[in-house]
Amino acid sequence: MASAAPPTAALVRVQVPAQINLALKVGAPRPDGYHPLATVYQALSLYDQVQAEWAEPDRFEVVVSGEGADQVPLDDSNLAVRAARLLAQRHGPHDSHGASLSITKSIPVAGGLAGGSANGAAALLACAALWDLDVGPEDLRGLAAELGSDVPFALIGGTAVGSGRGEDVAPALARGTYQWVLAFGYHGLSTAAVYRRFDDLSPDAAPPEVPAELMNALRSGDPRLLGAALSNDLQPAALDLQPRLRTVLETGLEYGALGALVSGSGPTCAFLVESESAAVDLSVSLSAEGLCRAVRRATAPVVGARIIN
Numbered sequence: 001m002a003s004a005a006p007p008t009a010a011l012v013r014v015q016v017p018a019q020i021n022l023a024l025k026v027g028a029p030r031p032d033g034y035h036p037l038a039t040v041y042q043a044l045s046l047y048d049q050v051q052a053e054w055a056e057p058d059r060f061e062v063v064v065s066g067e068g069a070d071q072v073p074l075d076d077s078n079l080a081v082r083a084a085r086l087l088a089q090r091h092g093p094h095d096s097h098g099a100s101l102s103i104t105k106s107i108p109v110a111g112g113l114a115g116g117s118a119n120g121a122a123a124l125l126a127c128a129a130l131w132d133l134d135v136g137p138e139d140l141r142g143l144a145a146e147l148g149s150d151v152p153f154a155l156i157g158g159t160a161v162g163s164g165r166g167e168d169v170a171p172a173l174a175r176g177t178y179q180w181v182l183a184f185g186y187h188g189l190s191t192a193a194v195y196r197r198f199d200d201l202s203p204d205a206a207p208p209e210v211p212a213e214l215m216n217a218l219r220s221g222d223p224r225l226l227g228a229a230l231s232n233d234l235q236p237a238a239l240d241l242q243p244r245l246r247t248v249l250e251t252g253l254e255y256g257a258l259g260a261l262v263s264g265s266g267p268t269c270a271f272l273v274e275s276e277s278a279a280v281d282l283s284v285s286l287s288a289e290g291l292c293r294a295v296r297r298a299t300a301p302v303v304g305a306r307i308i309n
Ligand code: C5P
Pocket: 033, 034, 035, 036, 037, 147, 148, 149, 150, 164, 165, 166, 191, 192, 193, 195
């Protein structure tokens, strides 16, 4: 077999953030089964790393370590592998590219923090650099949208409004840095299952709109206003599937969080707090309650996927 073109880089490492939805408004399913969304994403300082190295042409492999690694598929269904293959098909000359991927996870699997999407976005960026492809940000965003609804946002990061099925992203006018505390659930939730439960609970969902209150809060940079404006239409469905999450949310608010919500399709619960010291205090209190598997602190917004070597 012919060997691949001489590598311009032997190895590329990309860091990619987790994401939460500050607002997630969901409409009734479209004919293609997806739900129309009006959402506001924010990227958090909780990162996975994806490393790409040259492999023989048309050979794609992945290893995974870290948080929840044993739950991540290692076959062609892995979103990072799908991303690398898609990029090679569309932009690589005649099956001449392959990649050996290594994912180090801190973002919980099936946690509602778009960890899989983050890995797909990171693999796109890493392989584009590894193979020295002539692809621009718009090309990558188009491929990202094909891979999944949350993948384009993982490329841009920051704070952004998402529409369509979530894949159509535009940066939002937002001030300030926010302190978050994340409570990881004991068991994951399937995004598709949460959307199905949403359909059962909300058969007459209205066309979604981004709440003006949230956009005003982001423009003000005031965490108290933001805390009061957080909302997630998927939260009742996630609480229906995992009722104990209600106790987690209530406990965080009792300990002084400015706002609390289930992140995306859950089960991670996200708490907005006033300051870094409030984040430390809430982390200690939530950990002591034993209601969740682990507690992490994060600041937001942070930039999207970026090369770190
Ligand atoms: O787009 P992605 O593959 O990340 O979505 C995972 C699942 O979540 C989809 O298969 C679908 O069931 C559900 N989903 C949805 N509407 C959206 C986004 C996701 O129904 N806007």
